[in-house]
Amino acid sequence: MPWSNQTGGGRPGGNNGGPTGGPWGQPPRGPGGPPGGGGGGGGNQPPDLEEMLRRGQDRLKNIIPGGGPGGGGGGMQIGAAGLGIVAVLLGGLYLFSSAYQVEADELAVETVFGVPRNDVNEAGLHFAFWPFERVDKVNIGVRQVNIGSSGRGGSQQGLMLSGDQNIVDVTFSVQYDVNVPKDFLFNVNDPTGMVEEVAESAMREIVGRRPAQDIFRDDRQGIAQDVREITQSILDSYGTGIGIRALNIEDVAPPAKVADAFDEVQRAEQNEDQFQEEANRYSNKVLGEARGESAQIREDAAGYKSRIVQEAEGEAARFISVYEQYAKAPEVTRKRLFLETMEGVLRDSNKVIMESGGNGQGGTGVVPYLPLPEIGKRANSTNNGGTN
Incomplete structure (x- = not known):
């Protein structure tokens, strides 16, 4: 080791009281001697790095199967195997994190x-x-955003001006999902806020074109459809990747300050509808009866006309037949007509028939004057009395 020769040799004499020459202020270990003992010096010795490496290799041999004892070549093999295991572990960790x-x-x-x-x-x-x-x-699930106040006196977001200069409070909801994930992730910063603002703007536009009665009850579904189409068109123009699935108008109410007056107007309109309905029912009843009577009168008139015409035609045919007979024998027909006429005249009158003589006097033995009407009355009264 280089640290073994930094002082140029050991301390002479080998006692512990002389000057030291190691890098930590202690005498180096002599060659071949144990640490802290003979060969030129006692006392504390510096750590030997080679010895530490050898101990580490021995421990690694015990841990790694097949390591076995060996010299310097064995240590190099064990070091390469350890690096391989570390590389495999790092690769697995990288794949796991990926x-x-x-x-x-x-x-x-x-x-x-x-x-x-x-x-x-x-x-x-x-x-x-x-x-x-x-x-x-x-x-990619369906999301919902609610716009407007949930009731009267709530948020001012739902207050809108209708086409007939009335203020209405509209509460509606928008359901949407993601059509194009790429556009949704990278083109829109606040998707919910954007849907809310665009839908509110579209609702204000449509309500501003229509009378208040349409948004209250007459054409609420049509207004919702128009708002949905406009909202989807604006979102597509911005490339948001958002698709509007449904738009529902949940509640429409007047502002809180005019709610009572509006309720009165609503009740008046309902009463108007009720009165109109009753008037229509009465009108239909009267018209039906009048039509029935007029039809009956027309039928009666047609029957009377038919009867009169047929009677006239019958009388005309009878007259024609009589005239034809009269033309064949005028004297006989004339006498017959006279007799039939006299029969009709004298049928209901009191009649007395007296046979006259040849000299113009009454019959022989007959009183010239008799109260014949009185006799007739007496005879009638007698017959009546006998009957009773």
Whole structure:
């Protein structure tokens, strides 16, 4: 060792009281002698590095199988084997640190020297060789952001001006997920905040075009669809990689300060609808009855017309038939007509038939004057009395 010759030799005499010459102020050990004993010096000796290395090699032999005793060549073999084991351990540790797991609801994007790759790693075990590659994971599950106040008197975020100059408080929710992980990870700093701001802006635009009645009840679904389309269009133009899955309008209310007045208006509108419905029912009832009566009158008129026409046609046909007979025998027909007419005239009158003589006087033995009407009345009264 070089440290053995730093003083140029040992101390003469070998006693412990002379000057020392070792690097630690002690006399060096003499050749072949034990430490602290003969060969030129006693007392404390410096540590021998060769002895320490030999002891370490012996211990390593006992630990490593197949090491066995040997000279200097054996020590070199043991040192190479140790380095190999260390290299294998370091390699395994490096591979272990480079492996990463992607869960079922995640996607991973690898970057090489900070530049993201175009391909996306799905669920499973993958490797990224550090420090050249880095991995960024993103959850692809559906997320939800709520916009506006949850009730009256809450946040001012949901207060919007409608197209007919009314103020409404709109509460709605937006559900979104990740369409393009690369854009989502590297183009957007605050995805939730961006979705919230874009959706709120789109809602204000659509509500500002429509009357308040549409957002309250008439066309709430149509407004939600329009807001969803505008929100998705703006997010796509920014390259956010976000897809809007659903947009639901949960509540629409007037501002708290005018809530009572608005409720009165709503009740008045409901009463108006009720009165209109009752008026329509009454109108339909009256119109139905009037239509029924008019139809009945028309049917009666048509029946009367048909009857009169048929009677007239029958009388005309009868007259024509009589005229035809009259044309064949006028005297007979004339006499027949006279007799039928007199029969109709005298049918209900009191009649007395007296046979006259040849000299113009009454019949023989008959009183010229008799109260015939009185006799008739008496006869009728007698018949009636007998019947009763």
